[in-house]
Amino acid sequence: MPTVTAQGKTMSCEVGANLRQVLLAHGVDLYNGQAKVINCRSLGTCGTCAVAIEGEVSATNWKDKARRSLPPHDPTRDLRLACQTQVLGEIVVTKYDGFWGQGQTPIW
Structure with missing residues (x-):
């Protein structure tokens, strides 16, 4: 099972799970x-x-x-929409x- 680390929490999810749903389900x-x-x-x-992601996720959709x-947003910046991203x-x-x-300062 993949793990997602965000806001100081680490959570497990199914391969292909929607990132937004995983984060919200765990109180992020x-x-x-x-x-x-x-x-x-x-x-x-x-x-x-929009979030920055390190690790294996689905290809960016249209x-x-x-x-x-x-x-x-800036299309050259390496961000993704959590609602359109699957965790792999x-x-x-x-x-x-x-x-x-879209800012420059991490809040978590």
Whole structure:
């Protein structure tokens, strides 16, 4: 089983599990500020679940690429939308500041 390490927690999940669902199920604060209330609930349209990921995950899909190509995101930055990412192996997740997680300062 893959493991996900985020916000000081390590959790197990099935291969192919949706990263957003895994994080929320384990009480990880995925959203910054009011994005906890105002987010697209996994549609891949808001971009507020952007995170940096080290480890094995699914290839970036078109929804992820499209949303992160629009401001305030930078398409050249190595972020992913948790709602559009499947866990394939052991990963470490980092969340940055900013409403959309697009900032430069890690918050966990």
